[in-house]
Amino acid sequence: MDSSHSKKSSLRPTLTVLVPIYNEEATIVSLLETLKEKVTANQVIIIDNGSSDNTAELVKPFCDGKSWVYLRYAEIQGKGAAIRAGLKLATCDYVVIQDGDLEYEPADINRLFDYACENQARAVFGSRILNQQAGISYQRYYWGGRFLTWLTNRLFHAGITDEATCYKLIDRRLLESFDLECREFEFCPEVVAKLGLAGVKIHELPIAYHPRSIEEGKKIRGKDGIAAIWTLLKWSFRR
């Protein structure tokens, strides 16, 4: 065997995928199957805050308690709280967030991860805006996202195109050092604010997007947009 090759591959960073879920019985099996087949992850942590549908029964067969872990809490706590709970168990060099729906294409995670490894980047985001073929959600969500991105760039000079993207791939130790406080959907604004305050460059690659409707299970709402604005302003004041 080529020793230089084996040395190189043994040095390759590792990846934890955090999957926050709440009542995702319609999509979770398909999502986890795709994740298993298409993504080169070393660790997958699924965090369920009190799903009241059949999600738990559907997730369990995928988990072995080692590289695939299922954390189940009795009460609903929010996406941010779920990500923070998962992060406590994450052990890999990088973490990325994957929702329990089918709005994103898990294979895109490989491209983000490869880019991070090749460029030793500490933060690589998937951007729906950089992909002209990406689907567009409700107008209010689309323009809300564009406004949050604009505000992020004004406040933190982030130079990004998609603040609200789910696909945020970040150096795990860096993310842990942020001591996140988010409980609900303020994970995104808190993270971009803290990356900005830390002077970390955010790299972006185009990704696919297939938005789902509220009837299909989308949980984010207008009030979460207001909370995101407040979170960005709050962290900019603490500069």
Ligand SMILES: Nc1nc2c(ncn2[C@@H]2O[C@H](COP(=O)(O)OP(=O)(O)O)[C@@H](O)[C@H]2O)c(=O)[nH]1
């Ligand atoms: N664990 C947990 N996950 C949640 C909660 N609320 C939403 N999620 C998950 O967060 C992800 C994002 O939700 P979604 O409604 O698709 O919003 P968006 O993709 O950010 O626009 C999905 O996987 C949800 O199941 C919660 O209270 N607890």
Ligand SMILES: [Mg+2]
């Ligand atoms: Mg989603």
